[in-house]
Amino acid sequence: MVEASGAGDIIPPAAVEDVELYHPHSWWTRYVFSQDAKVIAIQYSCTAIAIGMVALVLSWLMRIQLAFPGALTFLDAERYYQFITMHGMIMVIYLLTALFLGGFGNYLIPLMVGARDMVFPYANMLSYWLYLLAVAVLVASFFASGGPTGAGWTLYPPQAILSNTPGGQDWGIVLMLVSLIIFIIGFTMGGLNYAVTVLQGRTRGMTLMRMPLTVWGIFTATVMALLAFPALFVACVMMLFDRLAGTSFFMPAIVEMGEQLQHGGGSPILFQHLFWFFGHPEVYIVALPAFGIVSDLISTHARKNIFGYRMMVWAIVIIGALSFVVWAHHMYVSGMNPYFGFFFATTTLIIAVPTALKVYNWTLTLWRGNIHLTLPMLFALAFIVTFVNGGLTGLFLGNVVVDVPLSDTMFVVAHFHMVMGVAPILVIFGAIYHWYPKITGRMLNEGMGQLHFWITFLGAYLIFFPMHYVGLVGVPRRYNEIGETSFVPASVHDLNIFITIMALVVGAAQILFLFNLAWSLRHGREAGGNPWRATTLEWQTPQTPPAHGNWGKDLPVVYRWAYDYSVPGAPEDFIPQNQPGTYPTREAGA
Amino acid sequence: MSAMLLFLCVIAAIALWWSAGQGLLSKPWLEVGIASGPRDAHDADRPKLPAQKVGLGVFLAVVGALFTLFISAYLMRVNTQDWWATPVPRLLYVNTAILFASSLCLHWAKVEAVRGRREQLRTAMLAGLMTALAFVTGQVFAWRQLVAAGYLLADDAATSFFYVITGMHGLHILGGMVALARAARLVRTEAIVTPRLRLSVELCATYWHFMLAVWLVLLALFAGWAGSFVAFCRQLIT
Numbered sequence: 049m050v051e052a053s054g055a056g057d058i059i060p061p062a063a064v065e066d067v068e069l070y071h072p073h074s075w076w077t078r079y080v081f082s083q084d085a086k087v088i089a090i091q092y093s094c095t096a097i098a099i100g101m102v103a104l105v106l107s108w109l110m111r112i113q114l115a116f117p118g119a120l121t122f123l124d125a126e127r128y129y130q131f132i133t134m135h136g137m138i139m140v141i142y143l144l145t146a147l148f149l150g151g152f153g154n155y156l157i158p159l160m161v162g163a164r165d166m167v168f169p170y171a172n173m174l175s176y177w178l179y180l181l182a183v184a185v186l187v188a189s190f191f192a193s194g195g196p197t198g199a200g201w202t203l204y205p206p207q208a209i210l211s212n213t214p215g216g217q218d219w220g221i222v223l224m225l226v227s228l229i230i231f232i233i234g235f236t237m238g239g240l241n242y243a244v245t246v247l248q249g250r251t252r253g254m255t256l257m258r259m260p261l262t263v264w265g266i267f268t269a270t271v272m273a274l275l276a277f278p279a280l281f282v283a284c285v286m287m288l289f290d291r292l293a294g295t296s297f298f299m300p301a302i303v304e305m306g307e308q309l310q311h312g313g314g315s316p317i318l319f320q321h322l323f324w325f326f327g328h329p330e331v332y333i334v335a336l337p338a339f340g341i342v343s344d345l346i347s348t349h350a351r352k353n354i355f356g357y358r359m360m361v362w363a364i365v366i367i368g369a370l371s372f373v374v375w376a377h378h379m380y381v382s383g384m385n386p387y388f389g390f391f392f393a394t395t396t397l398i399i400a401v402p403t404a405l406k407v408y409n410w411t412l413t414l415w416r417g418n419i420h421l422t423l424p425m426l427f428a429l430a431f432i433v434t435f436v437n438g439g440l441t442g443l444f445l446g447n448v449v450v451d452v453p454l455s456d457t458m459f460v461v462a463h464f465h466m467v468m469g470v471a472p473i474l475v476i477f478g479a480i481y482h483w484y485p486k487i488t489g490r491m492l493n494e495g496m497g498q499l500h501f502w503i504t505f506l507g508a509y510l511i512f513f514p515m516h517y518v519g520l521v522g523v524p525r526r527y528n529e530i531g532e533t534s535f536v537p538a539s540v541h542d543l544n545i546f547i548t549i550m551a552l553v554v555g556a557a558q559i560l561f562l563f564n565l566a567w568s569l570r571h572g573r574e575a576g577g578n579p580w581r582a583t584t585l586e587w588q589t590p591q592t593p594p595a596h597g598n599w600g601k602d603l604p605v606v607y608r609w610a611y612d613y614s615v616p617g618a619p620e621d622f623i624p625q626n627q628p629g630t631y632p633t634r635e636a637g638a
Numbered sequence: 639m640s641a642m643l644l645f646l647c648v649i650a651a652i653a654l655w656w657s658a659g660q661g662l663l664s665k666p667w668l669e670v671g672i673a674s675g676p677r678d679a680h681d682a683d684r685p686k687l688p689a690q691k692v693g694l695g696v697f698l699a700v701v702g703a704l705f706t707l708f709i710s711a712y713l714m715r716v717n718t719q720d721w722w723a724t725p726v727p728r729l730l731y732v733n734t735a736i737l738f739a740s741s742l743c744l745h746w747a748k749v750e751a752v753r754g755r756r757e758q759l760r761t762a763m764l765a766g767l768m769t770a771l772a773f774v775t776g777q778v779f780a781w782r783q784l785v786a787a788g789y790l791l792a793d794d795a796a797t798s799f800f801y802v803i804t805g806m807h808g809l810h811i812l813g814g815m816v817a818l819a820r821a822a823r824l825v826r827t828e829a830i831v832t833p834r835l836r837l838s839v840e841l842c843a844t845y846w847h848f849m850l851a852v853w854l855v856l857l858a859l860f861a862g863w864a865g866s867f868v869a870f871c872r873q874l875i876t
Contacts, residue, residue: 167689236700240693248689256657257666274696275646278704282711289802294792297715297799313795318714321639322707353667361662372646609666630670 069597070169081177083169084596085154085241088176090487092150095176096143097562099183103138104555106131115548117529126214128528129198134190136201137224140330141231142183144472148337149235149273150179152479153242153266155487159586160263162251162604162626164597166241175241178234185227194218200526202327205298205319206311209291212304221291225284232277232284242270251585253606257361258625260584260610261354264361265340268368269333276329276372283322290314320382324375331468332371336364338475339406342428344610345478346410348582349425350417351621353611356409363402370399380451389448396446400439407436418614418621422580423497427478430505431471438467441516456526459519462512470508477504477561484565485579489592490572496564500557507554514543581622584610588624641713645706649699694841698848701810705852708806709859712799713868724796726861727783733776734857737811740769741850744818744843751839754831759839763822766846770815777808800860807856810849818842 072078082088110131113123123131154172158165166172189196198214199207199221211217215224246259246267259267286297290311298319299311347354354360376384376392410432419425441463445451454460477500484492519525522535530536578587590600604626612623617631747762781801789797821838828835858864 168693236697240696240700243696244689244693248686248692253672255664255666256660257662257664274700275649275703278700279642279707281704282707285802285806286711289791289798295798295802296792296795297711310792315715318711321714322711325639325642325707357666358663369650373643605672607672608670611667628671 069164072596078596081173083165083173085158085166085169085172086487086594088172089151089154091176092146092154092179095180095183096147096151099138099187100143100147101558101562102187103135103143104558106135106138108552108555110135111548111551113528115545117531123528125528126198127195129200129526130196130214130220132526133198133201133203133224134186134196138186139469140201140334141228142186144334144468144476145235145273145330146179147476148334148472149242149266149270150176150238152262152337152341152483153270154238155483156262156586157242157245157266158249159486159589159594159598160260160584161246161249161254162585162599162606163245163249164599164603167244167249168237168241171237172241175234175238178230178237182227182231182234185223185230189215189220189223189227192219192223194220197221197224199224202320202323203287204323205287205290205314205316206300206302209287209299210302210304222288225288225291228284229281229288232281235273235277239270239274242266243274251603251606254585254625257358258606258609260340261343261357261360261364262337262340262584264364265336265338265343268364269336272329272336272368272371273333276326276333278326279322280326283319283326286322287319317379317382317384320379321375324378325372327378328375329368329371332367334468334472336368338431338472339364339367341479342431342475343406343410343413344584345424345428345475345482346413347611347613348482348580349420349422349428350414351420351613352413352417353613354409355412355415356405357609357611359405360409363405366402367399370395370402374399377446377451380448381455386448393446393448397443400443400446403439407432407439422481423492423494423501424478424482424580426501426505427474427481430501431474431478434466434474434505434508435471438463438465438471442467454519456524457519458515458523458525461525462515462519465515466512470512474505474508477501480565482580483586484568485575485592486586486589487593488569488572489575490568490570491575491579492568492572493564496560496567500561500564503557503560504554507550507557510550511547511554514547518543518547581620583608583612583622583624585625588626639710639714641710642703642706645702649703688837690837690841691844694844698845701848702852705803705806705856708799708803709855712803712859716795716799724784724789724794724800724860725787726857727780729776729780729783730857730860733773733780734853736769736776737773737850737853740766740773741846743769744839744846747839748843751831751836756825756829756831759831760822760825763818763825763839766842767815767818767822770811770818770846774808774811774815777804780804803856807849807853810852814842814845814849817845 070083072082072084077083079087082091109120109123110128112120113128154166157163186196192215194215195218196215197203197208197220199209199216203221203224207213207216209216209221213221215221246263250259286295289295290297290299294310296311296314298316299309299314300316301312302309343354343360374392374395376388377396380389380392410428441459445454445460445463481492481497484490518540521537521540523530523540530540575592577589577592580587585604585606586594588604589595589598605628606625607628608623608625610625612618612625614621615623615631743762743766747759747766750759750762781804784797784800791798791801817838821835821842824832824835824838855864858867
């Protein structure tokens with residue numbers, strides 16, 4: 049398979065035909081209705097961060113309510129449920145999914161595989177505008193009569209569309225469902241691009257096994273999302289019919305306020321199956337890009353090749369496949385057949401194997417590496433620690449007998465915030481510190497970055513570690529205030545205040561981060577083309593930031609894998625992927 | 639969800655078959671140089687599949703997942719007692735024949751596009767468009783017949799599913815017609831059958847055949863044949 053080539057022979061890049069690039073002619077088509085994946089990526093990211101800030105403020109308000117019940121007079125129980133719902137939905141779908149796939153996927157895939165752009169730029173543009181429309185519809189529900197839906201981010205029927213749930217018989221739930229449907233249609237357009245660009249858009253020499261793990265992570269997550277989002281789509285369409293047309297897909301016979309509703313015979317469990325058939329893969333849709341990105345950050349900033357590249361690739365694919373057969377572990381308390389629970393507990397624990405493998409490989413990559421404690425590296429290390437923490441509590445909750453008593457407590461809140469809230473967000477920060485110089489040509493301010501990192505990392509722990517304890521003593525989740533209960537010790541109240549203060553501090557640190565993003569755009573240190581001395585293709589572009597079409601006249605040709613760091617005998621401690629030639633001391637087992 | 643898991647198994651099998659040729663067992667850290675990777679090795683004698691075809695393939699997988707999930711939901715929601723609650727209007731069989739004819743027209747168009755005969759291609763595509771339109775119209779009439787017979791959307795689960803799923807299928811046919819109409823406009827503006835036009839026709843044909851297959855499965859579901867089939871399989875297992 050290998051065609052050994054000496055240091056001198058450079059093969060002209062002839063094998064891959066150039067794509068027809070769309071050339072923008074005006075400011076509007078260049079920066080607004082742009083078909084350039086890089087511009088679309090920035091649009092996606094800015095929108096996601098903006099709507100994410102809304103969710104952040106909602107979490108502040110909820111925390112204030114939990115620590116000082118009644119302090120905010122407008123925050124009654126209904127508002128609290130609405131805030132919980134919107135916080136969850138925004139963070140999971142409109143922020144994390146959109147930022148990882150729409151943001152990083154768009155920016156990094158074409159650059160990392162050596163393409164000029166995505167394969168279907170027009171659909172890619174539509175994808176963003178549909179996403180923006182979905183966000184607009186979502187935001188509109190805040191202003192609709194009755195406010196946004198308060199059904200919880202899982203939108204379980206029947207309560208989601210009953211009149212005593214906020215937004216249930218008003219516009220809230222309708223707008224939520226419509227927004228999700230638009231989001232899914234938009235995502236499908238983008239997802240086709242990400243998947244097919246990886247399949248068909250790679251430059252000459254870029255085999256699948258030479259792709260950086262970032263691309264593997266985003267690619268696998270995209271394929272999963274393409275197959276999992278239809279489940280949410282189906283659930284949303286059917287619930288919309290239940291709500292608007294009076295069908296009974298999910299609605300059982302119900303007497304509400306002494307009145308028999310016209311529904312009958314529907315199955316709420318069916319919704320849970322459909323929702324979690326999407327919902328569990330969604331966890332990994334967020335986690336896999338994070339896994340991929342963190343692998344690249346660690347390898348680059350430890351100046352060492354990733355340990356067990358093949359295993360890392362296989363683990364990503366296996367995690368992706370397994371995540372489709374674990375969905376019912378979210379439904380242990382739904383009253384389903386206990387034997388199902390046993391099956392799903394088994395698959396859940398099996399998925400820990402490839403995941404643990406990845407953690408070992410990251411650690412072994414660090415071992416005897418030349419670790420530079422740069423900001424991306426700090427965030428990557430923080431991710432590993434946080435992910436292990438969240439993963440361990442996941443092992444608790446994966447078991448039916450442990451999950452049943454803990455299921456409705458703050459323990460679950462602490463668990464999933466650790467594993468799919470804090471951990472992927474840390475990777476997003478690390479990735480932004482890592483790629484910001486490529487996107488803007490300037491470095492982010494180091495001092496502000498350090499401050500942001502330590503407050504975020506330590507603060508997140510101070511928020512969520514005590515929360516595990518609060519959950520273990522039995523404080524239920526989803527309650528806007530616990531009031532006087534005999535089983536809750538007084539210390540919980542103090543802890544709640546502490547957690548809230550930390551949440552306010554950590555949230556404020558994110559404003560510092562946003563300020564840094566804006567400030568460094570003009571005042572940051574000039575970065576040059578390859579400030580981290582990294583091997584992957586995006587750092588080898590002729591211009592920084594990369595121009596339209598990415599590569600100038602000729603596409604790059606790839607001669608090696610993405611992790612040639614500290615190769616013995618090489619003049620520098622990294623060899624870019626597009627640099628030909630071998631070095632004499634290079635031996636098996638490098 | 640067994641139908642969906644079955645569908646995922648098919649997708650996984652295709653992915654496995656495809657990845658077998660992608661060198662996932664190679665050791666990239668030992669392999670420096672150009673080539674490596676089977677795609678490059680065969681570049682000379684086998685042209686690369688156009689991205690549009692791969693894109694359509696991935697899209698069809700998504701559409702397949704969508705309808706399989708509807709079917710999964712149908713199987714979980716509609717229990718045995720109201721399985722056959724909705725009669726299948728006779729008109730559906732006529733519609734099926736029309737959709738079949740439409741699919742044939744598209745196949746004809748594809749053949750003509752390969753031969754490069756512009757006039758015949760245009761006729762075939764227009765015939766395809768007309769028959770597809772006839773199918774969608776026929777579906778609407780089938781709905782009206784059902785409504786006239788007293789089966790309303792919100793009546794019972796089987797009827798609700800019938801309207802929602804056929805509606806979803808009809809929307810997909812309409813979307814395909816937009817693509818086909820755009821391709822038909824290409825015939826008018828371009829003097830010869832360009833590769834771009836041929837590709838468009840081929841993509842439309844694939845989509846049409848796929849939607850026909852989806853429709854046949856759905857028809858089997860609504861007519862109750864799928865139910866008998868599932869019952870038969872259950873008997874085999876137990």
